[in-house]
Amino acid sequence: MLHQDDISLVFGGAAGQGIQTIADALVTVLKNNGYAVFSCQEFMSRVRGGSNSSQIRITSERRNAYVRKIDLLFVLDAEALDHLRWRIGEGTTIFAEHDQLGEEDRGRVIDTPLKEFAQKAGHPVYTNSVAVGAVLGVLGLGLEEFNDYLSREFESKGEEVVGRNHDAARLGYEFGVKSAREHHIDITLPTAAEDPASLLLDGTSGLGIGALMAGCGVVSSYPMSPSTGLLTFLAARGRRFGIVVDQAEDEIAAVNAALGASYAGARSLVTTSGGGFALMSEGVSLAGVTELPLVIHIGQRPGPATGLPTRTEQGDLNLALHAGHGDFCRVLLAPGTPAQAIKLMQRAFDIAESYQVPVFVLTDQFMLDSVSMLGDEEIVRLPLQRRVVKTGSDYERYRFTDDGISPRGVPGYGEGIVKVDSHEHDESGHLTENFTIRRKMVGKRLQRLGSLEQEAVPPERIGSDDAAALVVCWGSTRGVVEEALDILQDDNIAALHFSQVFPLHTGLGGMLEGKQVIVLENNATGQFADLLHAVTGRQADRRILKATGEPFAVEEVVEALKGGVAS
Amino acid sequence: MLHQDDISLVFGGAAGQGIQTIADALVTVLKNNGYAVFSCQEFMSRVRGGSNSSQIRITSERRNAYVRKIDLLFVLDAEALDHLRWRIGEGTTIFAEHDQLGEEDRGRVIDTPLKEFAQKAGHPVYTNSVAVGAVLGVLGLGLEEFNDYLSREFESKGEEVVGRNHDAARLGYEFGVKSAREHHIDITLPTAAEDPASLLLDGTSGLGIGALMAGCGVVSSYPMSPSTGLLTFLAARGRRFGIVVDQAEDEIAAVNAALGASYAGARSLVTTSGGGFALMSEGVSLAGVTELPLVIHIGQRPGPATGLPTRTEQGDLNLALHAGHGDFCRVLLAPGTPAQAIKLMQRAFDIAESYQVPVFVLTDQFMLDSVSMLGDEEIVRLPLQRRVVKTGSDYERYRFTDDGISPRGVPGYGEGIVKVDSHEHDESGHLTENFTIRRKMVGKRLQRLGSLEQEAVPPERIGSDDAAALVVCWGSTRGVVEEALDILQDDNIAALHFSQVFPLHTGLGGMLEGKQVIVLENNATGQFADLLHAVTGRQADRRILKATGEPFAVEEVVEALKGGVAS
Amino acid sequence: MKEGKKQTANPFDMPQKKMGWCPGCGNYRILDALKGALHESGIDRRELVIVSGIGQAAKTPQYVNANMFNGLHGRALPAALGVKLARPDLVVVAESGDGCMYGEGGNHFLHAIRRNADITVIVHNNMVYGLTKGQASPTSMVGMTTPVQVEGVMLEPFNPLAVALSLGAPFVARASAGDGDQTKDIFKQALAFKGVSVVDVFQPCVVFNKLNTYKWFSEHTFYLDSSHDVTDRTQAIRISLDSERLALGVLYRHEGRETYEELLGAEPAALGEQRLADDELQEVINSFR
Amino acid sequence: MKEGKKQTANPFDMPQKKMGWCPGCGNYRILDALKGALHESGIDRRELVIVSGIGQAAKTPQYVNANMFNGLHGRALPAALGVKLARPDLVVVAESGDGCMYGEGGNHFLHAIRRNADITVIVHNNMVYGLTKGQASPTSMVGMTTPVQVEGVMLEPFNPLAVALSLGAPFVARASAGDGDQTKDIFKQALAFKGVSVVDVFQPCVVFNKLNTYKWFSEHTFYLDSSHDVTDRTQAIRISLDSERLALGVLYRHEGRETYEELLGAEPAALGEQRLADDELQEVINSFR
């Protein structure tokens, strides 16, 4: 069978069988071999069993999207095969242990005795190394990079373990080479033109690095998929970076603790998902009235309620836009790549502090768990500028100013005292029922929206200025749209990717003028299309929506955009 | 001084001084005398002290709005006078005990020795009766109705207490008559053309009666101004009507208990305000995914956060529209009068049960605490139709149907079992990660929006069909807009009042076509104007907004609409 | 509408369904004990509601052939209360994990006990957050390292029995998943008890909790014997505070308190018929004249 | 930056402000005791943060000339924790009413105690919801009627001391607003204590609680004397469970436990300067190659 151009490898198996470990190793080894790679995960909400899969793509250009097609499929059990069957095409070569499968599938599948080899190498635990070796053999690559990888990985476990892993890899490798030959698997890989020193980063780690760079001081959160990774990223590095990590008893505690910390001067962060965030709504309102900086990361997953805990969706936009009672300002960012995650996380802290508003970073399971490639030059470090003032003895926290933003003092820094209040308050922060002050305070809190609009990150245009149709997307769908456009090669379609979704940049209306507007988003109703309409008055001509819990596949976006631009 | 047409009486004093008692008595006595009356309250967030006031209007037609002007002002202390000073005009006659006031005010104020008379009648506790008597004297009305009122009110306390109250009333009355004469207070009351048997109802009681009529079975709530009144209304009548009233430990418990009760077959209700409701956001999402009927009353008050706890605002519309993560349907009602409250509360329960969705009833402090007049014919009783089915042994809670609504069984009623689930689930209610079922379930939950739009309560037109300008309002502002239009007598301005704010009625776009659209609402940004724009694509030509914590006054709406319709 | 009770078949068994737990997990044993207890208690599965939150433990009712309210993480108890208030005639069990009941839902735990509705509360206490992959739970032992508690758990473990007893819970017990028969028996007692009954069940999580294993539990626990006076609250508290030797069985029971639903006079929600007293309603309306 | 400590003037006094409490309310006495204790403890008002929730009690910091975080109803404790984690060098007091701390905020009460951050928790316990006009609070006595509890309170009162002790709180005390000097003294001990200190203060609400008056409190309380061993937890629990004779004073104290912020190694948030270790950061980035 012939496999060429971009290659899609998929590993399927039950939770606990190690497919994630296989994918992690392989993607690194491939990168170290100079290939452009991407990987993404889909898994069930269980710890053992079920059917999960990891995709690794080897591409001619750096990519950041999921494809449906599978060139080489490795399944660890029959359930995984069933789970992935709908994606198996003519061009799919399948590997599995025959004795795991039903009779009818065996003919189609190359018998791959992973466990046998592992046992030969000394223990079933080496199955993963066998598997990676086998893949490398099939792909016709060398084993050196993988051997180095194994040496590094198991260094601490001693030479014997390293050696056995090497053995396992070799057994797998030899099997792979042989299979390719015997089964006429003919793979042409894209050119290996990448710098092997490139970075491989998932969305979660991008956010984490951004938070470190931003000088995050306190993170208080309650675990919830898919947002927990950011908490563990920071927990693992907390001591070294002076970050206090507190696992709260619930999300309400988390957001209130973060606000307490913010009041006391720390840059503070909460990370959660839709359901947990819903519980923070009142806290968002507290951030609004107290004018305390706060960064809120929402790793979106399909709702309503518990929904599909480990799947992906962009369904919490409306909630993030409107959570909290009363009128006040907020900012919503939505990185589309790990590099954007690094940058926007820093921006989030900076805007939160400059404007004294809550800033949301919206991601989703797909984005958080996908690993993509980037060069050091893509890692942007923004200046870290704190904006806390030393208070004088006559300090008042809510002093009226021209731009509505009062110099921010914190307790124990200067001669003054700092009073913040969830009630409507006067300039000194004491509660008041004076209607005139109320009116002015409402205005003060809303006034900054103007500057926030002006400072908004403008959408990024992908493709030609003159295209008649614009595919509007936000957050995690950047990669899939970009790739679909590259495939379509249609000068009449370009895209606008929004990495800031609120407030929208002022110049926006103009960009849409005279264009056919196609909004693509990973939710059921088109929440961003509604927002775009609300802000610009422009209805989307067409909405491409998906809310099954899966990310968009490149193929389906191509399909949807093909037939041309007329809707 | 001459007072004619509509009369505005205002009583000002500290919390605990009894001005509310005075107003309650007086409004009833006036009603019993055949006058059209209205009363409203404004008070500080404290139990004793501060400055509160009650307004009573005697009007030529039934009214439902606050006016700034004061004809007769009774203040119980100097602070109250200061508090109300901005509303005192040329035409205001002021009564107060001189020894409560500063030197400079005494000249302007009629010395009114309430406490002295009360003492004469036996005890300072009789001050309220003196005051009411005095007002009746000044107004030139008889004392009989009030004496009857006192007899009824104090019957249980024995004849002596009744007698002393009568004495107090007489002393006040004589003083009032004398003062009117001596100070040339010349009051022409509107014709007393009302049926003395009319009802006087506040918004809270309207909601309560509606809930009783709807067969509400369980209410679980946590106290929060201004929504607590509905809880106490139902608590006082719970046993008689078989309503279980549970004061929850927090709002999260309240909404989850209400959903548990709904699952088990009771019509259930929560009552809260913005901050408490924010905490229920996740519960709303649970209602969405489980398709459980739920009625949520939000008594709005100014936010963000604690804001102004006892004041009024219409600032929680956006939150109610979007609370809860993920996409699902909901309905928002917003009664403008106690009569609408009765009817819409029943409708809320009915829609919640028919469509298996959360239904919101949005009110605000002004509406809840205002007392207006209505006749028995205005009390509409809707058929109470339960829609629970007896289950068969093969019952499945989420059976796919043509309209997306599955017959609703409850546990212990029939041969089947009933499984509801916060996860995405299959027809039987068990959790699933099947993408096809997911897609269908998402569609099922959203599908009913179409019928809900069709069944939406259409807006009520006030004024001529041909008017060039339409004042759009919702909820509690109905009365003030109606009265302002009556005063303006401008054929070019009419109004549309929305008592259902989501989904909006399908025919809506047409009603706005060719009109100048002026949206008036009691919040800072124009949340309903935004919704109107989002739904109809029609931007308001003008927004008349107020977010000081006060309701709109008739005068300011007249003022705003005067200058004609061009913005 | 009683279903025939056969000797062998348990009506609470589900027609075969894939289960989401890991092989070896203590949850299987708790599930078995529960189904056994329900069956032996003669409960009609159609008159039983199992309410749960979210977590591995909270999946339990997915595997029981009875009415189920699988609600939100942390919110099993208020939902169970709602069911009981609307339908005091139903048997209500609230079941979830330690994180769900003592972490996210801690406030409801306190106030559910104060209310004393007739609800059987079963907590699968594996001393870890299982479903979210191994963070500390309120009952995790000090020192246990996790991906969030990288330097080990620092917080004093939550003691559910001592807290329940301090709050005046009338039935407080502890079971251990490894001991099927005893656990079933404790469940039966809890189900039979009128009022709120709290059963904390030690449950090994074989994946994320390498400290509190089947072995650890059997080494650190003992069953209270007949010498224990279950009506002595002070004694029960003393026992509950011992973190070395962990007592199993019923620590405390106090019969005879009226339940919340009794005090409220709650009656089963009317479904078909109109139950409104029109004259009462008119009286309410008339009070506003 | 110490302010001069004069004998008479208390730096915590506010320049005259209107106060929102009713005449005769117990809150005034608690406020006085608090300001006295703060002053006599030599605390610099600029290094003190008083965090509160919402309610009458929660207005306290509005009347103290010191840093204030007047947050949400029920959420004083997590906000106080946040302050302490960001600025372990500040003195942090969390103060609110019984409804706020034990009702809406009950879960935080549990877990704040488990954390043992160095926070002084003061609860004005008037056994009623004052600000919202007289509904039952978690500590209301059974039988008290209110506009919501029309047939009288039915729930077992929440026992904050017993619960705190069950959770291993290292400092647990009860005071009574009527007794100014003793209350001040208890506050001073609590402020001086390193770790979480819980002080429940009986507070008459002269408007909505006609049962638990100044007189009632003085008749039903007594002060623990020197014969009480404050290090005996079992004894403290026994005392806390007595609902007839209500003990005042410090029931329990256990010195020497490390605080949460110490265990975490929390340091004061950097404000002016950049504190990022660039090489550390590069190392993190390199780990993704």
Ligand SMILES: Cc1ncc(C[n+]2csc(CCOP(=O)(O)OP(=O)(O)O)c2C)c(N)n1
């Ligand atoms: C509001 C909310 N917060 C967080 C979560 C994520 N979550 C699901 S289960 C769980 C913890 C499970 O621990 P436990 O209750 O002990 O159950 P176990 O899995 O150990 O049986 C968490 C944090 C959620 N679903 N909802």
Ligand SMILES: Cc1ncc(C[n+]2csc(CCOP(=O)(O)OP(=O)(O)O)c2C)c(N)n1
């Ligand atoms: C989320 C939320 N729920 C409810 C309220 C309304 N509320 C304000 S204070 C209060 C209770 C006050 O009782 P307590 O804490 O005992 O204080 P007290 O007034 O008695 O001092 C309530 C229910 C609120 N502000 N926020």
Ligand code: SF4
């Ligand atoms: S993760 Fe632990 S608790 Fe969850 S199913 Fe697996 S073994 Fe059981």
Ligand code: SF4
């Ligand atoms: S209502 Fe009660 S607690 Fe509140 S200020 Fe008045 S007396 Fe004090």
Ligand SMILES: [Mg+2]
């Ligand atoms: Mg657990």
Ligand SMILES: [Mg+2]
């Ligand atoms: Mg209180």
